[in-house]
Amino acid sequence: MVICPECGYPYEDEAYTIGERNIQCANCSWSGSSSKLIAAPEAAPVDKLQELFRFLGKDIGPQIGVRLVKLGLLTNSSEPENVAKIARVLQAGARGAFRGLVTALFTEEVNGEPN
Numbered sequence: 001m002v003i004c005p006e007c008g009y010p011y012e013d014e015a016y017t018i019g020e021r022n023i024q025c026a027n028c029s030w031s032g033s034s035s036k037l038i039a040a041p042e043a044a045p046v047d048k049l050q051e052l053f054r055f056l057g058k059d060i061g062p063q064i065g066v067r068l069v070k071l072g073l074l075t076n077s078s079e080p081e082n083v084a085k086i087a088r089v090l091q092a093g094a095r096g097a098f099r100g101l102v103t104a105l106f107t108e109e110v111n112g113e114p115n
């Protein structure tokens with residue numbers, strides 16, 4: 001199966017991997033190219049993956065935001081443009097970490113060989 005890169009919601013391979021096209025997740029607000037979906041084995045614990053994504057976004061995300069400000073990589077200005085930038089950066093971080101973790105966890109099971 002493949003899963004949503006934003007929430008871990010599962011989809012049948014056949015429905016989303018035959019040709020690249022734009023899709024919208026039926027479970028969350030994410031939309032994008034079907035090539036962004038993440039491959040996972042049929043037996044993947046989808047509820048745990050969704051919990052992992054929430055953990056990365058809601059628990060780890062704010063800590064990363066604080067660290068990015070401390071490092072001077074972001075500012076903590078409450079100007080709307082800056083707040084939007086912080087949200088964009090943290091969302092990208094959560095997505096990247098989620099994709100990396102899921103890929104590392106399941107690559108061997110999906111492809112039948114180690115990374």
Ligand SMILES: [Zn+2]
Binds near residue numbers: 005006007026029030
């Ligand atoms: Zn989704």
